[in-house]
Amino acid sequence: xxxxxxxxxxxxxxxxxxxxxxxxxxxxxxxxxxxxxxxxxxxxxxxxxxxxxxxxxxxxxxxxxxxxxxxxxxxxxxxxxxxxxxxxxxxxxxxxxxxxxxxxxxxxxxxxxxxxxxxxxxxxxxxxxxxxxxxxxxxxxxxxxxxxxxxxxxxxxxxxxxxxxxxxxxxxxxxxxxxxxxxxxxxxxxxxxxxxxxxxxxxxxxxxxxxxxxxxxxxxxxxxxx
Amino acid sequence: xxxxxxxxxxxxxxxxxxxxxxxxxxxxxxxxxxxxxxxxxxxxxxxxxxxxxxxxxxxxxxxxxxxxxxxxxxxxxxxxxxxxxxxxxxxxxxxxxxxxxxxxxxxxxxxxxxxxxxxxxxxxxxxxxxxxxxxxxxxxxxxxxxxxxxxxxxxxxxxxxxxxxxxxxxxxxxxxxxxxxxxxxxxxxxxxxxxxxxxxxxxxxxxxxxxxxxxxxxxxxxxxxxxxxxxxxxxxxxxxxxxxxxxxxxxxxxxxxxxxxxxxxxxxxxxxxxxxxxxxxxxxxxxxxxxxxxxxxxxxxxxxxxxxxxxxxxxxxxxxxxxx
Numbered sequence: 165x166x167x168x169x170x171x172x173x174x175x176x177x178x179x180x181x182x183x184x185x186x187x188x189x190x191x192x193x194x195x196x197x198x199x200x201x202x203x204x205x206x207x208x209x210x211x212x213x214x215x216x217x218x219x220x221x222x223x224x225x226x227x228x229x230x231x232x233x234x235x236x237x238x239x240x241x242x243x244x245x246x247x248x249x250x251x252x253x254x255x256x257x258x259x260x261x262x263x264x265x266x267x268x269x270x271x272x273x274x275x276x277x278x279x280x281x282x283x284x285x286x287x288x289x290x291x292x293x294x295x296x297x298x299x300x301x302x303x304x305x306x307x308x309x310x311x312x313x314x315x316x317x318x319x320x321x322x323x324x325x326x327x328x329x330x331x332x333x334x335x336x337x338x339x340x341x342x343x344x345x346x347x348x349x350x351x352x353x354x355x356x357x358x359x360x361x362x363x364x365x366x367x368x369x370x371x372x373x374x375x376x377x378x379x380x381x382x383x384x385x386x387x388x389x390x
Numbered sequence: 391x392x393x394x395x396x397x398x399x400x401x402x403x404x405x406x407x408x409x410x411x412x413x414x415x416x417x418x419x420x421x422x423x424x425x426x427x428x429x430x431x432x433x434x435x436x437x438x439x440x441x442x443x444x445x446x447x448x449x450x451x452x453x454x455x456x457x458x459x460x461x462x463x464x465x466x467x468x469x470x471x472x473x474x475x476x477x478x479x480x481x482x483x484x485x486x487x488x489x490x491x492x493x494x495x496x497x498x499x500x501x502x503x504x505x506x507x508x509x510x511x512x513x514x515x516x517x518x519x520x521x522x523x524x525x526x527x528x529x530x531x532x533x534x535x536x537x538x539x540x541x542x543x544x545x546x547x548x549x550x551x552x553x554x555x556x557x558x559x560x561x562x563x564x565x566x567x568x569x570x571x572x573x574x575x576x577x578x579x580x581x582x583x584x585x586x587x588x589x590x591x592x593x594x595x596x597x598x599x600x601x602x603x604x605x606x607x608x609x610x611x612x613x614x615x616x617x618x619x620x621x622x623x624x625x626x627x628x629x630x631x632x633x634x635x636x637x638x639x640x641x642x643x644x645x646x647x648x649x650x651x652x653x654x655x656x657x658x659x660x661x662x663x664x665x666x667x668x669x670x671x672x673x674x675x676x677x678x679x680x681x682x683x684x685x686x687x688x689x690x691x692x693x694x695x696x697x698x699x700x701x702x703x704x705x706x707x708x709x710x711x712x713x714x
Contacts (some may be wrong), residue, residue: 223526226577229439353670356691357682358492359640360660362483364695366476367632368656370651371511374451374574376441376464377627378697379483380472381447382559382677390446 173199354384418519420510424556425549426509427554432555434524435589436528436579437467442572442678454585461590475592482592485640492639511653516540516627524552527559528576537654542566543625543702544655545679548709555581563697572678615712616646619661619690622709625702627652642668650696650706657696657706664691676700683707 175181176189193199361379369375435452440559452463459478466472473484483492512519522534532550539546546568550560559579563572616635624630632649641662648659664670672685681703684693694707 166598202617215654222575223528226528226575227438230437230577352668353673353684354492354671355492355640356638356662357640357673357675357684357693358483358485359638360645360658360682360693360695361680362481362492363636363638363645363647363660364656364658366481367636368651368658369697370656371426374438374440374464376474376476377438377447377449377451377574377681378442378572378678380449380464380466380485381440381442381445382675382680383445384485385673385675 359382401432415512415519417521418537421533421535421551421556422510422512425558426556428552428556429558432462432557433579433583433585434557434579434581435530435585436576438574438576438623440572440574441570442680445677446646448577452585452589453588456584456589459565461585463589475590477590480592481639510537514627514653516544516652517546517642517654522548524553525560528579530559530579532559539566541626542699543627544652544698545571547654552579565699572680586641609713615663615690616661619646619692620711620713621648621650621659621706622711623705624650624709625652625706627696628655654697655698657694657698657703659706659710660691660693661710662691662693663689674700688712 172181172185172189175191176193179187289323358379361382361384364377369378380382426470433456435450437448437450440447440449444511447611448467450463450465450467454461461477462475464474464476471484473482475482475484479599480493485491517540518536518538520536520538523537525532525534527550530552533550535547535549535551537547537549542565546564546566548562549558551557552559557579558574560575561573562570564570628650630648631651632647634647635644636647638645638647638660643662643665646661648661650657650659670684670686670691673682673684674684679697680695681698681700682693682695683700683703684691685707686692690712692707692710694703694710698702
């Protein structure tokens, strides 16, 4: 079962499909016990999330997620081909039992489908591509600073030559960047924002906070190329 | 006499209160140092759930540290498949559902000072630090640390750190009102002695053509103009930690990257002059604790990104000015 099919199934469950798609998916669900079983899993996982108060993810939440993962039948799992066995550390205090690391997968779709709720958090200021002629963005620049806190002794007072290192620095050599195949380039905005997010996670954010998880969880808007 | 006793009593209470706060800050500092070391130097693997807003993701992490350096593989374990590979020499982000594949080689090289700078600091006057009890997460006992902001320019943190190693088992990023913006909790965590190399294989991306000539040449005046952009406003407590010109995946021209930091939160300011034919548009996105704002101003693309409130991002962005 491919990702897109799972997404359509989830969308059907959330009543987010159009009329024709809804009727077609309804027929398929009615005919297939496997699909109904999968939907039940989705609902269980969804319940595990939705029942949780926003302020408290705790051990019981984790237990429910792991129980749902464990309960999924093997045929509903997929494997990305990286399954491997790893020996355990001898740590009986924690009761750690290292049996298997399912690196890349072997865990069912339903866990992530809890995330297929509507992306309410993402919106654009403008859906229209703007030419690059100099122009202010009124709804951004009109916002007043929270208070006057002019930067003193840092960037504002530094000579321009101190502000940016030469681009020829070995660690940022242009040839270090691989061109991406056109099919995986996304829109210009998505590419740039994706690159910025990765750079922020790598060079700015606290490393201990698993900043790369934020890259994965960030829904970069997909724009049409002009 | 009784007045003297009262004063002495008040002094004693005040001293003890101060000591209690100072003790927490010290203890928190030790825990955070341990966390920074553990997250880099331990071998660990596990699954965790990452919740931001209405969305949640269950991900797998495999982290290795050995003679080959620090390596990490992160993947959604189901649903929309997304992956990030990272080692000391490359960073590969695979986001198929957005048709994005971002590859940076040598992008992750950094100095020890850079790593040190990116540990949590307990020296900031803009946060209070508390030990906040213990919890059991994924079969481990962890110590809860609360980092509470004193103003609305930044978020607060509630971290649960494994008692022995200091590994982060749970985190909440909360706004000034205590409402969670983003949460992460480990469902399973293992600490193997080694993590097999197979987890970190990026062979499937080796077919990508080599990069020479792939990056466009910046306009002649780009490098002259980028440094002329100045920050007109910084939130109190934030300082410029880095100011570099980088090549960034997704950009064909050089990008100036300014990192602002208050010891806990970080903000990136990106300034870029597009090449001829490149077209961008303004956008404002937010996902959990991460807010982004991008605009076109005087022919440059300006972007501010960080784990701080949207109002902070907006104000920094509004203060960006091109010096004559």
